[in-house]
Amino acid sequence: MTQAPIPQTTIQRLPVYLRCLLQAQSMHMPVINSIGIAEMAGSNAAQVRKDLSYLGEFGIRGIGYDVEDLIGHVSRWLGVSVSRHAAIIGVGRLGGALRSYGGFEDRGFRIVALFDTDPEKVRSDVGGLPVDPIEDLEEVIAQRGVEVVILTTPPEAAQALLGRLVSSGVKAILNFAPVRLDVPADVMVRQVDLAVELQVLSFHLANRDEER
Amino acid sequence: MTQAPIPQTTIQRLPVYLRCLLQAQSMHMPVINSIGIAEMAGSNAAQVRKDLSYLGEFGIRGIGYDVEDLIGHVSRWLGVSVSRHAAIIGVGRLGGALRSYGGFEDRGFRIVALFDTDPEKVRSDVGGLPVDPIEDLEEVIAQRGVEVVILTTPPEAAQALLGRLVSSGVKAILNFAPVRLDVPADVMVRQVDLAVELQVLSFHLANRDEER
DNA sequence: GTATGTGAAACGATTCACAGCT
DNA sequence: AGCTGTGAATCGTTTCACATAC
Numbered sequence: 001m002t003q004a005p006i007p008q009t010t011i012q013r014l015p016v017y018l019r020c021l022l023q024a025q026s027m028h029m030p031v032i033n034s035i036g037i038a039e040m041a042g043s044n045a046a047q048v049r050k051d052l053s054y055l056g057e058f059g060i061r062g063i064g065y066d067v068e069d070l071i072g073h074v075s076r077w078l079g080v081s082v083s084r085h086a087a088i089i090g091v092g093r094l095g096g097a098l099r100s101y102g103g104f105e106d107r108g109f110r111i112v113a114l115f116d117t118d119p120e121k122v123r124s125d126v127g128g129l130p131v132d133p134i135e136d137l138e139e140v141i142a143q144r145g146v147e148v149v150i151l152t153t154p155p156e157a158a159q160a161l162l163g164r165l166v167s168s169g170v171k172a173i174l175n176f177a178p179v180r181l182d183v184p185a186d187v188m189v190r191q192v193d194l195a196v197e198l199q200v201l202s203f204h205l206a207n208r209d210e211e212r
Numbered sequence: 213m214t215q216a217p218i219p220q221t222t223i224q225r226l227p228v229y230l231r232c233l234l235q236a237q238s239m240h241m242p243v244i245n246s247i248g249i250a251e252m253a254g255s256n257a258a259q260v261r262k263d264l265s266y267l268g269e270f271g272i273r274g275i276g277y278d279v280e281d282l283i284g285h286v287s288r289w290l291g292v293s294v295s296r297h298a299a300i301i302g303v304g305r306l307g308g309a310l311r312s313y314g315g316f317e318d319r320g321f322r323i324v325a326l327f328d329t330d331p332e333k334v335r336s337d338v339g340g341l342p343v344d345p346i347e348d349l350e351e352v353i354a355q356r357g358v359e360v361v362i363l364t365t366p367p368e369a370a371q372a373l374l375g376r377l378v379s380s381g382v383k384a385i386l387n388f389a390p391v392r393l394d395v396p397a398d399v400m401v402r403q404v405d406l407a408v409e410l411q412v413l414s415f416h417l418a419n420r421d422e423e424r
Numbered sequence: 425g426t427a428t429g430t431g432a433a434a435c436g437a438t439t440c441a442c443a444g445c446t
Numbered sequence: 447a448g449c450t451g452t453g454a455a456t457c458g459t460t461t462c463a464c465a466t467a468c
Contacts, residue, residue, distance in 0.1 A: 079418025
């Protein structure tokens with residue numbers, strides 16, 4: 001059934017399935033079944049089938065899923081069948097690393113703009129992409145069709161810029177600054193906090209014994 | 213009650229609460245209530261109280277929580293009251309950026325080793341920390357008491373190194389490589405896949421209308 | 425009066441198990 | 447025979463609402 005609300009958890013697994021399917025494709029597998037996807041994705045077969053069933057009925061009973069076909073469907077649902085334009089705000093070390101990280105272009109995103117407040121950084125970057133001053137934010141976002149913003153500024157700057165991003169019509173933000181950004185309901189923020197991830201690991205180290 | 217299994221979801225929120233508490237402390241607030249924590253953390257009061265109640269009874273009814281005191285308790289549960297030693301494997305752009313990211317030292321982690329396969333990179337790094345060759349992995353991990361490994365290598369290298377890490381006694385891995393690492397039950401992996409995060413955002417852009 | 429701590433209710437996600445299709 | 451698609455059962459998490467303590 002196409003008309004059903006797709007669980008948040010399913011949405012988060014779809015990109016993983018897509019990566020596995022692309023890998024299967026590169027291995028020239030014409031067909032894959034739910035067990036195969038589950039093994040590659042570190043999930044289980046029932047979960048994979050249920051997740052995919054939210055998108056539609058793409059499988060062939062007794063056989064499995066056509067790899068090529070399923071890649072098309074999942075990509076379309078994820079909105080990455082055409083490349084989306086992204087901007088990085090904050091060209092420090094992390095921002096710079098992300099800019100030259102090849103993994104985005106392959107997976108549906110093109111970095112089309114870089115911003116920084118530091119006037120010294122406002123110059124041509126390694127990848128031939130100029131670093132624009134933060135003053136030009138609205139203009140550049142509109143001109144280059146930026147849909148997703150990757151924030152790698154210090155926390156205060158992230159908070160301060162938020163209003164301008166929202167009124168520029170940006171609806172998707174990937175935030176690396178360790179602050180909660182509160183945004184209107186139609187804007188989505190995904191938070192990546194590396195210290196949080198490490199602390200979760202640390203919790204398990206600290207409580208290994210008591211766990212069962 | 214101290215003797216209860218702490219939900220996974222609670223564990224993931226504790227680091228966020230800790231960050232908020234530290235911020236409250238830096239603002240010289242002696243006491244904070246669950247509503248205050250919830251607002252800073254982007255959660256809700258009932259959730260905060262339930263989460264904290266898994267760790268013990270730290271609040272004062274009618275008043276709230278002593279900030280200093282609660283920081284101590286949460287830090288202890290997270291195992292970050294003493295600094296933990298971490299290593300970064302793969303000193304490419306991302307690894308390099310993480311190495312110089314100040315946010316770790318403040319929040320309970322010290323980077324004590326860097327590794328790379330590239331013999332050209334095996335030299336002294338910006339922070340005065342030498343890049344060790346991957347051959348010395350086991351030795352350096354043991355000598356410097358590395359508990360957490362941050363993997364920023366290409367996917368194939370991550371998979372290949374896993375066995376050596378596990379047999380070196382590493383029990384916590386933060387993996388940036390877009391592969392599922394499968395590890396023994398007593399080893400914990402946290403996966404950070406930036407393309408996955410972007411694709412989740414993209415899903416919402418693509419399905420904004422149908423969502424409710 | 426005010427805010428915590430917590431059973432109980434409501435909600436959402438996962439797993440089970442099998443009918444239905446190839 | 448084999449594997450998908452899916453209701454139903456199970457499990458875990460969140461939210462509610464209030465007794466309890468200050």
